[in-house]
Amino acid sequence: MAHKPIPYGKAAEAMIVGLARSGDREAFAELVRRRQSWIRNLMRRFCHDDHLADDLAQLVFLQAWRYIRSLQQPDRFGAWLRRLAVNTWLQHYRAHDPIRNADQLDDTDVAAESPAGMALDLDRALASLPEAPRLCIVLSYNEGMTHEEIAELTELPAGTVKSHIRRGTERLRRILTDYNNGARNHGQ
Amino acid sequence: MDNSRDPEIQALFDSAEHPLDDQVFGDKVMASTLGSPRRSGLAKAAIGAALVFCLLLTAPLLPEPALALGRLMLIPLYTPDNAVAAFLISPVNTLALPVGMLVLLLWFALRKLSA
Numbered sequence: 520m521a522h523k524p525i526p527y528g529k530a531a532e533a534m535i536v537g538l539a540r541s542g543d544r545e546a547f548a549e550l551v552r553r554r555q556s557w558i559r560n561l562m563r564r565f566c567h568d569d570h571l572a573d574d575l576a577q578l579v580f581l582q583a584w585r586y587i588r589s590l591q592q593p594d595r596f597g598a599w600l601r602r603l604a605v606n607t608w609l610q611h612y613r614a615h616d617p618i619r620n621a622d623q624l625d626d627t628d629v630a631a632e633s634p635a636g637m638a639l640d641l642d643r644a645l646a647s648l649p650e651a652p653r654l655c656i657v658l659s660y661n662e663g664m665t666h667e668e669i670a671e672l673t674e675l676p677a678g679t680v681k682s683h684i685r686r687g688t689e690r691l692r693r694i695l696t697d698y699n700n701g702a703r704n705h706g707q
Numbered sequence: 708m709d710n711s712r713d714p715e716i717q718a719l720f721d722s723a724e725h726p727l728d729d730q731v732f733g734d735k736v737m738a739s740t741l742g743s744p745r746r747s748g749l750a751k752a753a754i755g756a757a758l759v760f761c762l763l764l765t766a767p768l769l770p771e772p773a774l775a776l777g778r779l780m781l782i783p784l785y786t787p788d789n790a791v792a793a794f795l796i797s798p799v800n801t802l803a804l805p806v807g808m809l810v811l812l813l814w815f816a817l818r819k820l821s822a
Contacts, residue, residue, distance in 0.1 A: 576732075
């Protein structure tokens with residue numbers, strides 16, 4: 520039988536969160552509809568793998584369904600969901616790549632990752648960053664979070680966050696410059 | 708702390724956002740939540756307490772294998788995920804199993820001593 524969603528229209532998210540907290544599945548489905556694009560895009564920025572990103576996003580929403588009762592302030596649902604997303608990504612990363620030193624920025628592969636004339640793809644440029652700097656960059660530029668907020672969320676020292684963002688930005692800028700130079704040379 | 712961002716990189720991020728809304732993803736999420744029923748903390752505590760109470764009532768009448776089975780029945784209420792959820796949601800609920808098991812252990816110990 521075809522499933523017909525309840526039309527929530529422009530109902531306030533906090534109200535829908537309240538309904539979801541009481542176990543209303545339709546309300547939770549509405550939250551998934553409203554937030555899926557944001558979470559899926561965020562996960563794609565983190566992991567540079569569309570399928571993995573969708574699997575992780577699904578896991579984020581599953582966690583949200585399980586623990587939404589613990590959310591005390593319905594108007595903080597977005598921040599709470601983002602925290603779940605970051606934690607889900609960190610858990611996945613630590614479980615699958617625990618040896619790699621995420622605190623180091625290896626500059627050796629910049630040229631290989633950004634050949635002249637390469638179509639500039641933000642996700643590809645981000646993929647050239649190690650995990651921790653990439654996470655900090657995404658949270659800063661994609662989510663507009665301050666360094667203090669990122670430090671609190673990722674449990675990294677504030678100085679490390681600042682360093683990751685500064686060096687990550689420099690590296691992205693180099694890739695951008697390489698691309699622009701490549702495109703200019705290609706056009707001549 | 709300086710939170711300034713590179714405007715060119717910021718513009719790149721702003722322009723790279725593309726909508727990812729599809730019904731299939733939403734349906735997959737909702738299907739996965741079906742396999743993850745949420746029991747309220749109170750309901751879980753009540754079920755756990757009722758099972759422990761039944762075990763206590765029937766313990767003198769039951770053979771040892773039946774008691775072992777009864778104890779096993781309590782385990783599905785506290786799978787790792789649910790235990791975490793219970794711990795987050797209700798400390799009282801989290802205590803239900805350990806307290807119940809402690810009572811059972813005391814009961815068995817007293818039975819052995821009095822035998």
